[in-house]
Amino acid sequence: MSDDLIERVRKSIATSKRIPLETVAIDSDFQQLGIDSMDAVEILFALENEFDINIPDDEVRSVRGVRDMCVGVEKLLAAKAAAAETQAGQ
Amino acid sequence: MRRVAITGLGAICALGRTTAEVAESLRQGRSGIAPIESTDASQLRFRNGAEVRGYSHQGYFDDRRADFIDRFAQFAVIAAREAVTCAGVEWTPELREAAAIITGSCVGGQSTEDVGFHDVYKMGLNRVHPLTIPKTMANAGASHISMEFGITGPSYTISTACSSAGHAIGQAFWMVRNGITDLALAGGSEAPFSFGILKAWEAMRVVSPETCRPFSRDRRGMVLGEGAAMLVLEPLEAALARGAKVHAEIVGFGMSADACHITQPSADGAAKAMRAALRDAGLSAEAIGYVNAHGTGTLANDATETAALKAVFGAHAGKLAISSTKSMHGHALGAAAALECVATVLALRDGVLPPTANYNLPDPDCDLDVIPNQSRQAQVEWAISNSFAFGGLNAVLALRKA
Numbered sequence: 001m002s003d004d005l006i007e008r009v010r011k012s013i014a015t016s017k018r019i020p021l022e023t024v025a026i027d028s029d030f031q032q033l034g035i036d037s038m039d040a041v042e043i044l045f046a047l048e049n050e051f052d053i054n055i056p057d058d059e060v061r062s063v064r065g066v067r068d069m070c071v072g073v074e075k076l077l078a079a080k081a082a083a084a085e086t087q088a089g090q
Numbered sequence: 091m092r093r094v095a096i097t098g099l100g101a102i103c104a105l106g107r108t109t110a111e112v113a114e115s116l117r118q119g120r121s122g123i124a125p126i127e128s129t130d131a132s133q134l135r136f137r138n139g140a141e142v143r144g145y146s147h148q149g150y151f152d153d154r155r156a157d158f159i160d161r162f163a164q165f166a167v168i169a170a171r172e173a174v175t176c177a178g179v180e181w182t183p184e185l186r187e188a189a190a191i192i193t194g195s196c197v198g199g200q201s202t203e204d205v206g207f208h209d210v211y212k213m214g215l216n217r218v219h220p221l222t223i224p225k226t227m228a229n230a231g232a233s234h235i236s237m238e239f240g241i242t243g244p245s246y247t248i249s250t251a252c253s254s255a256g257h258a259i260g261q262a263f264w265m266v267r268n269g270i271t272d273l274a275l276a277g278g279s280e281a282p283f284s285f286g287i288l289k290a291w292e293a294m295r296v297v298s299p300e301t302c303r304p305f306s307r308d309r310r311g312m313v314l315g316e317g318a319a320m321l322v323l324e325p326l327e328a329a330l331a332r333g334a335k336v337h338a339e340i341v342g343f344g345m346s347a348d349a350c351h352i353t354q355p356s357a358d359g360a361a362k363a364m365r366a367a368l369r370d371a372g373l374s375a376e377a378i379g380y381v382n383a384h385g386t387g388t389l390a391n392d393a394t395e396t397a398a399l400k401a402v403f404g405a406h407a408g409k410l411a412i413s414s415t416k417s418m419h420g421h422a423l424g425a426a427a428a429l430e431c432v433a434t435v436l437a438l439r440d441g442v443l444p445p446t447a448n449y450n451l452p453d454p455d456c457d458l459d460v461i462p463n464q465s466r467q468a469q470v471e472w473a474i475s476n477s478f479a480f481g482g483l484n485a486v487l488a489l490r491k492a
Binding site for chain 1: 135293294295299310351352353354390
């Protein structure tokens with residue numbers, strides 16, 4: 001996981017929830033940060049825009065904290081890059 | 091205080107175009123949920139809705155009149171016509187002057203608004219159709235019903251999201267009970283299948299990618315629906331005196347606000363509204379036999395509603411027969427409470443409790459009797475119908491078998 005990706009996820013969460021960036025650590029869980037279900041939906045929206053990805057509902061059900069979120073985003077970015085490569089190859 | 095009779099029923103939704111058709115679908119536990127037809131759903135995370143499939147204004151409105159009425163308000167008028175015919179209302183000038191109309195709608199004429207906004211934002215046109223405002227306004231249903239019958243009494247629309255029609259029927263019930271009017275038409279209508287609204291619901295991540303399975307452990311969310319239901323309410327004594335058929339009585343209405351969260355439900359707020367309805371009806375909790383649940387099929391609602399039912403009914407909660415008919419007619423937002431009130435009336439009148447369709451697996455957080463999949467023959471004397479809206483505004487109606 002790149003530092004850049006972690007930074008962008010942390011920033012998306014902090015901006016969306018309107019909390020200081022330094023309170024959002026890689027090991028913070030959403031409960032600690034006071035993120036409820038509606039906050040989480042807004043954060044997903046922010047991340048979809050930030051990374052130009054679609055985050056399916058099934059992917060987020062088990063996400064409990066910042067690290068899970070970064071891992072999920074990384075996975076979706078990899079899938080997106082693979083799809084783009086396949087398309088370029090054709 | 092006067093007793094209040096329901097003498098007329100009208101309904102149109104995914105389960106049928108008349109109350110009789112809706113009753114038959116409910117009895118058979120047949121879900122009206124199917125792939126969305128009226129809007130292109132290929133760019134959505136969900137595919138299914140509970141639409142009035144193949145609907146066209148033809149046969150209901152001539153073309154010129156239909157030009158003035160959005161689909162949601164057309165449904166309102168269609169249901170009102172059926173309810174008035176069903177009640178055999180004998181219009182006199184005095185009755186037209188005194189009668190009240192209270193409708194519920196959450197989003198109004200969204201399809202019309204969508205077209206106008208598409209024209210200016212996407213197509214770059216410099217003008218929108220001049221009927222955009224009168225077709226979009228949420229009170230259009232009440233207005234067109236008033237014109238249809240020449241009703242000039244108190245008429246208005248209530249918008250409390252998924253509780254809209256519950257508040258509308260409750261207000262109308264109180265007006266008839268307290269002698270403010272001798273006849274009220276009340277209910278709700280909705281037609282939310284516009285692309286913009288569907289996208290907005292998608293973003294909330296509460297819509298099921300498959301079907302609606304209230305109280306089932308594998309439930310994945312709600313499914314949107316559309317339609318309308320209207321009731322004719324009048325004083326019981328007057329209804330009996332004119333020989334009208336009484337389908338059921340409304341006996342209580344309770345409201346509350348969660349004052350908690352804009353979308354998350356609260357068991358306390360729901361319980362408070364149920365208790366208020368029982369108190370208004372002068373009923374003990376043990377009198378209730380059937381509950382038409384709010385039962386949206388989201389993880390949060392169904393578990394919270396179960397907790398609220400246990401808080402209100404205590405040990406009696408285990409004896410309640412409970413179902414969510416949203417599993418069949420979908421979540422019709424501002425029309426939901428009216429469709430569910432009609433379903434509750436039919437359950438009491440016909441002695442057939444509608445099931446919770448699409449039910450697969452017991453959930454320990456929803457461990458009450460939810461009438462899974464098959465309707466049930468049972469004579470029930472008293473019932474409640476729950477509506478708990480986004481925004482935490484709750485409305486509960488209590489009904490009695492006629």
